[in-house]
Amino acid sequence: MIINFIWIGLILISLLAALVGLLLGDTTVLPKLSTGMFDSAKSGFEFCLNLTGTLAFGLGLLKIGEKSGLTDRIAQVIAPFLLKLFPEIPKGSPVSGHLFLNISANMLGLDNAATPIGLKAMEGMQELNPQKEKASNAQIMFLTLNASGLTIIPLSIMAVRATAGAANPADVFLPILIATYCSTLVALVSVCLIQRINLLQPVLLFTLLGMTALVGLIVWYFAGLDAESLQRVSSNASAFILLSVVMVFLLAGMRKKINVYDAFIEGAKEGFESAIKIIPYLVAMLIAIGLFRNSGVMDMLMSGLGHVFAALGWNQEVIPALPTAIMKPLSGSGARAMFLEVMETKGPDSFPARLAGIFQGAADTTFFILTLYFGYVKVKDSRYALYTCLLADLAGVLAAIAVAFIFFK
Numbered sequence: 001m002i003i004n005f006i007w008i009g010l011i012l013i014s015l016l017a018a019l020v021g022l023l024l025g026d027t028t029v030l031p032k033l034s035t036g037m038f039d040s041a042k043s044g045f046e047f048c049l050n051l052t053g054t055l056a057f058g059l060g061l062l063k064i065g066e067k068s069g070l071t072d073r074i075a076q077v078i079a080p081f082l083l084k085l086f087p088e089i090p091k092g093s094p095v096s097g098h099l100f101l102n103i104s105a106n107m108l109g110l111d112n113a114a115t116p117i118g119l120k121a122m123e124g125m126q127e128l129n130p131q132k133e134k135a136s137n138a139q140i141m142f143l144t145l146n147a148s149g150l151t152i153i154p155l156s157i158m159a160v161r162a163t164a165g166a167a168n169p170a171d172v173f174l175p176i177l178i179a180t181y182c183s184t185l186v187a188l189v190s191v192c193l194i195q196r197i198n199l200l201q202p203v204l205l206f207t208l209l210g211m212t213a214l215v216g217l218i219v220w221y222f223a224g225l226d227a228e229s230l231q232r233v234s235s236n237a238s239a240f241i242l243l244s245v246v247m248v249f250l251l252a253g254m255r256k257k258i259n260v261y262d263a264f265i266e267g268a269k270e271g272f273e274s275a276i277k278i279i280p281y282l283v284a285m286l287i288a289i290g291l292f293r294n295s296g297v298m299d300m301l302m303s304g305l306g307h308v309f310a311a312l313g314w315n316q317e318v319i320p321a322l323p324t325a326i327m328k329p330l331s332g333s334g335a336r337a338m339f340l341e342v343m344e345t346k347g348p349d350s351f352p353a354r355l356a357g358i359f360q361g362a363a364d365t366t367f368f369i370l371t372l373y374f375g376y377v378k379v380k381d382s383r384y385a386l387y388t389c390l391l392a393d394l395a396g397v398l399a400a401i402a403v404a405f406i407f408f409k
Contacts, residue, residue, distance in 0.1 A: 006367070006386070010288040014295035021296045032294045040290030044283035048275050055271035058116025061249050062098070063267025064260055068252040071097030084204050085197065088128060088138040095124035099142060106364075107150050118146065119274055119376050126377040134381040135374065140388065141191050143373055147329075147389035148187035148396070149364030150180050157361050160339065166348035174219055175354075175403040176361035181215050183363045183396030190388045274376065281375030285367060289331045298323055318401060320345070320352035325359040325397045329366035329390065336360070355404040362396030 014033065021029040065071045074097035082089065082096045089095050098121035105114035121142065129136040135143075154176045162169035188208075192199050199205065225233065253260040292298075302319060309316045320342050328335040339360050343353040366389040374382055 007284065007288050010292045013297060014288075014291035017295040017297045017300065026296070029294075029296060033291055036290045036294035037287055040286040041283050043290075044286040045279060048279045048282060052272055052275040055116045055119070055274050056268035057271070059120060059271040059274065060264035060266075060268035061246065062101075062117060062120055063270070064249050064253040064258070064263045065097070066094060067258045067263045068249070068256040070249060070252040071101070073097075074100055080203050081207050084201050085192075086138045086141060087197070088136060089125070090128070093124070093128075095121055095128070098124060102142075103145060103150075106146065115372075116271060116274070118142075118373065122373045122377050126379070129379075133379060135379050135383050135385055137195050139373075139377075139379070140383060140385045141195070143369060143385055144187045144191050144388045144392060145184065146373075147364050147366045147369050148180070148184040148392040149362065150184040151176070151361060154180075154361040157357050160336070161343070161348055161357060164340070164343040164348040164353075166343075166353075168349075171407075172354055172357040172361070173222060175358045175400070175407050177215060177219060178403050179358055179362035179396055179399040181212075182399035183392045186395035187388060187392035190391050194384060194388070278372055278376055281371050282368075285371040286331070289334060289367070292330065293327070293334050298326065301326070317351045318355065321355040321359060324356040325362075325400070328359060328363060329393050330368075332365040332368060335365070351404070351408055354408050355400065358400040358404055359397060362400040363393045366390060366393055 018029045018033050062071070071094045072092070076092060082099060083091055086096075086099070089099075098117055102114050102118040102121050105117060122139065125136060125138045125142065126132065129139065154173065157172065157176065158169045161172065185208075189199065191197075197204075199208070222233075250260060253263060302323060305322060306316060306319050309319060324335050324338040324342065327338050339353075339356045342350075342356045346352045366386070370382060370385060370389065374380075374385075
């Protein structure tokens with residue numbers, strides 16, 4: 001229900017802003033809205049079309065894992081932790097394996113690999129959901145963790161900075177890691193409090209402490225590398241892990257003597273069907289976001305924030321980077337465009353450009369994630385999922401600003 005209100009609200013605000021702009025003499029705003037609306041619909045379809053290959057590959061590989069029993073073994077290993085965090089999921093359910101693989105892929109920055117596995121996990125949780133049109137606690141926990149965007153290796157952001165000519169493209173690596181971890185921690189704690197999950201249970205407590213220690217070790221290790229080594233290690237680590245996962249799945253299938261090729265084709269067919277299912281939901285949301293982006297609302301908002309910051313005596317260098325933070329929950333491509341724009345206008349090594357890069361990696365695209373996953377399983381009532389996701393986004397933004405001042409000021 002909340003997604004419905006957000007969708008209508010974005011469209012109405014955009015149209016009202018466009019009318020205000022027209023009254024103020026901007027004769028380009030209405031044609032821009034009209035053209036942008038059709039461009040957004042086209043982009044939504046093209047995105048799903050491009051996603052088809054990734055979904056086919058990911059679900060094909062996952063089908064090999066299911067038939068070989070690999071996902072079941074993964075589920076058994078991580079059951080003690082997931083049973084505490086997702087008490088609705090039965091012990092030994094293959095959904096546990098899908099959850100683990102999705103979260104791991106997201107942490108390693110392997111977005112293309114994470115999406116099909118995440119859809120499969122969502123489908124499994126929907127089968128366990130007694131109220132099919134209402135989000136279950138497990139689904140909300142899963143999506144909030146996804147929206148928090150914990151990423152250990154933000155390879156794409158470093159690549160964009162390198163393309164823009166940054167002297168040290170990897171200098172945002174550690175700030176992003178700290179900011180995104182803060183976002184994920186807030187996401188986890190907030191959902192646990194709402195669902196009355198005791199975080200002091202030994203399994204959960206020691207896992208969280210272990211994750212915190214792991215993040216600390218990663219920060220310590222990468223802090224000792226020079227810029228070139230940091231970027232090389234990050235890039236090679238991502239590629240190595242992805243290829244290793246593919247190899248493990250294939251070897252597991254061969255060990256069980258299943259027809260690996262037929263299993264892959266069976267899963268790939270599901271990937272094609274999945275891409276078709278999500279087209280209407282993504283097109284609808286991208287049209288609303290496109291209208292919002294082209295209506296001039298963002299310019300009005302930034303102008304207002306500029307006056308507020310000036311009146312309070314706050315550092316206004318934050319202002320040019322804020323469009324990236326505001327657009328990130330709405331649209332990944334929109335946030336990327338804002339990120340590129342601030343690098344172009346302010347310079348890739350400026351404080352606003354670095355802060356925009358940290359914003360880009362601090363959290364994920366909340367509305368896209370909710371639309372994609374809930375649309376896929378036809379959940380209409382997202383309950384409090386949007387609120388916990390946006391709270392995680394806010395934590396990521398505040399942490400990003402704090403670490404940017406620590407590292408770059």
